[in-house]
Amino acid sequence: MGLNVAIIGAGVSGLACASELTRHGHRVVVFEKSRGAGGRAPTRWLDRESSPPLGFDHGTQYFHVRSSAFRQVIEQAVSYGVVSPWEGRVVNLSYGQKTPVQDDETRWVGTPGMASLGKFLALELNVQYDTRVTGLVRDSDQFRLTVQSGANSGTHSAESPSELPELFDWVVSAIPCEQVSELFAEFHPPLAKEASKVKSSVNWTCMLSFDQAIPVDFDGALVYDSPLGWICRDSSKPGRAPGERWLLQATSDWSQAHVQLPADKASEMLIDVFRNVLGLSVTPERAVSHRWLYALPETPLDCGYYLDRKAKIAACGDWLSKARVEDAYLSGQSLASEIKSS
Numbered sequence: 001m002g003l004n005v006a007i008i009g010a011g012v013s014g015l016a017c018a019s020e021l022t023r024h025g026h027r028v029v030v031f032e033k034s035r036g037a038g039g040r041a042p043t044r045w046l047d048r049e050s051s052p053p054l055g056f057d058h059g060t061q062y063f064h065v066r067s068s069a070f071r072q073v074i075e076q077a078v079s080y081g082v083v084s085p086w087e088g089r090v091v092n093l094s095y096g097q098k099t100p101v102q103d104d105e106t107r108w109v110g111t112p113g114m115a116s117l118g119k120f121l122a123l124e125l126n127v128q129y130d131t132r133v134t135g136l137v138r139d140s141d142q143f144r145l146t147v148q149s150g151a152n153s154g155t156h157s158a159e160s161p162s163e164l165p166e167l168f169d170w171v172v173s174a175i176p177c178e179q180v181s182e183l184f185a186e187f188h189p190p191l192a193k194e195a196s197k198v199k200s201s202v203n204w205t206c207m208l209s210f211d212q213a214i215p216v217d218f219d220g221a222l223v224y225d226s227p228l229g230w231i232c233r234d235s236s237k238p239g240r241a242p243g244e245r246w247l248l249q250a251t252s253d254w255s256q257a258h259v260q261l262p263a264d265k266a267s268e269m270l271i272d273v274f275r276n277v278l279g280l281s282v283t284p285e286r287a288v289s290h291r292w293l294y295a296l297p298e299t300p301l302d303c304g305y306y307l308d309r310k311a312k313i314a315a316c317g318d319w320l321s322k323a324r325v326e327d328a329y330l331s332g333q334s335l336a337s338e339i340k341s342s
């Protein structure tokens with residue numbers, strides 16, 4: 001008989017786990033607090049109605065495909081037209097010195113934005129969007145979840161979490177480590193304790209649009225000796241709307257040191273650094289900064305997943321593998337295989 005599984009989080013790891021379990025006949029419900037799938041591999045639309053529409057990959061910039069399991073799913077996504085290689089020119093930049101990045105691995109991106117990958121992985125899955133899991137309750141040897149729906153659409157107040165009538169045999173956490181520690185602190189302390197071993201870095205990201213092309217002969221740069229760690233001509237990625245859009249990512253040190261900055265101030269400071277890095281006096285038409293409080297796990301456990309067979313509680317995600325899309329995917333998929341076999 002199939003299992004009833006609740007998965008918390010529709011990022012890449014949760015979706016991979018859900019898809020593998022569903023494929024084997026289990027009944028899976030994925031709960032996602034935001035309005036879309038993909039987690040930290042999203043697309044941020046500053047303005048969908050403008051011409052051209054203003055969209056940015058403001059989390060994951062690109063991903064690699066190294067394993068055959070991930071290759072299989074990415075090949076399907078390519079055939080659906082939702083993932084493509086990005087052939088941007090990527091360089092190292094240090095004190096104005098530019099050297100090409102010696103790396104012939106393909107960089108893959110979602111098209112027309114990174115969020116297409118999550119949307120594709122969520123196809124045919126039962127994902128309850130806009131539903132934040134706020135607690136878990138044991139009911140004999142099964143679980144009930146307490147959720148708060150409509151937090152993003154305002155249909156329920158933040159003070160009114162409700163208990164779902166549904167019972168689940170297994171609960172899978174597929175959320176960042178800090179959120180695991182909080183959610184499972186009382187319900188399953190061993191998992192909370194594992195998660196508390198890992199800390200995520202902060203990341204300030206700044207999205208810029210320009211009314212004319214910036215005259216540099218590269219599309220992405222790993223920046224050294226600077227508050228910026230990565231800059232990218234986001235509009236150079238395949239399937240994007242025309243226009244000139246750049247994405248700046250600050251280093252984790254700079255982001256941590258400026259964690260409390262208001263977003264407008266972060267934009268101002270990062271644009272100044274961008275000018276210095278390029279040696280050009282560029283002025284964006286539009287600038288918006290986003291702070292990722294839990295960007296990347298700094299010292300992921302690299303054990304693949306967490307599984308407590310007796311308690312029927314499990315976890316997947318990058319904090320248990322490596323801070324990359326492919327590793328998050330493999331974490332979810334391999335956890336599903338373990339749950340199936342138990």
Ligand SMILES: Cc1cc2nc3c(=O)[nH]c(=O)nc-3n(C[C@H](O)[C@H](O)[C@H](O)COP(=O)(O)OP(=O)(O)OC[C@H]3O[C@@H](n4cnc5c(N)ncnc54)[C@H](O)[C@@H]3O)c2cc1C
Nearest residue numbers: 009011012013033039040059060061062133317318324325
């Ligand atoms: C700025 C940035 C740049 C990056 N760049 C790259 C890159 O270039 N290449 C690369 O390979 N990787 C990159 N990464 C890392 C990559 O995005 C992650 O490793 C991967 O997406 C993690 O997937 P996940 O499923 O483990 O977690 P997440 O993607 O974080 O998914 C967790 C999901 O759970 C949801 N959630 C959380 N709490 C609850 C709750 N209580 N109830 C319901 N839902 C909940 C969240 O909304 C989210 O959708 C980057 C990440 C960031 C932030």
